[in-house]
Amino acid sequence: MPHKYLFRRATxxxxxxxxxxxxxAYxxxxxxxxREPLPMRTDYRQAVTAHRIDLLYDDDQLVALIEMIPAVDHLLIENVAVRPSAQGAGHGRLLMRHADLLAQSMGLPGVRLYTNALFTENIRFYRRLGYRVDREEPFLDGALVHMSKRV
Structure with missing residues (x-):
């Protein structure tokens, strides 16, 4: 039986x-x-009003989410999280495609994100989706990798 996917804006x-x-997920x-990654420290009651968080349901189960912040010339992906039991099923790709389509619908030419330099599997995933590394910068005791892609 095929999966029934639904995106819903968080409240x-x-x-x-x-x-x-x-x-x-983290x-x-x-x-x-x-240490705990920053998304684990976020106040999500505030984030759902300050940012756009879209929830992904698979057959009525919340399996993933994407948190985004529109800017003048890009859509920033602040957070992508997939429930561990749902990882590897294509939900991450679906979330990232959702961000691309949202950026296009807003007339934005690109999507940006950042991730911890030690999250190498995430960096590989984003590269496979067409993202390029723009720069690295020191952050806390490590480094952030800033990436972008045109849509």
Whole structure:
């Protein structure tokens, strides 16, 4: 039976579910960077009003989300999180395509994101989707990798 996917814009009522999903998705990185990644520290009650967070449901189950911030000349992807039990099923690609289409619908020429330099599997994933590394910058005890792509 085919999957039924649904995107829905998050509201403040979704903050607890968002926090739970983000904590599950980012838990694997804690040992690698020796601290909680910033998305694990975010106040999602505030974020859902300040940013655009779209939730992805697969057969009525919340499996992933994407947090975005429109700017004058690009759409910034602030956070991409996929529930560990749903990883590898194409949800990340679906989220990233969703961001591309949103940027296009807003008349924005590109999408940008940043990630921890130690999240090498994420960097490889973004490169496969056409993102290029723009720069690296020191951040806390490591580095951030800034990436972008035209849409």
């Amino acid at each position: 403040p009522d979704d903050a607890d579910a968002i926090r739970e999903l983000v904590h599950a 838990a694997k990185w804690v040992d690698i960077i020796q």
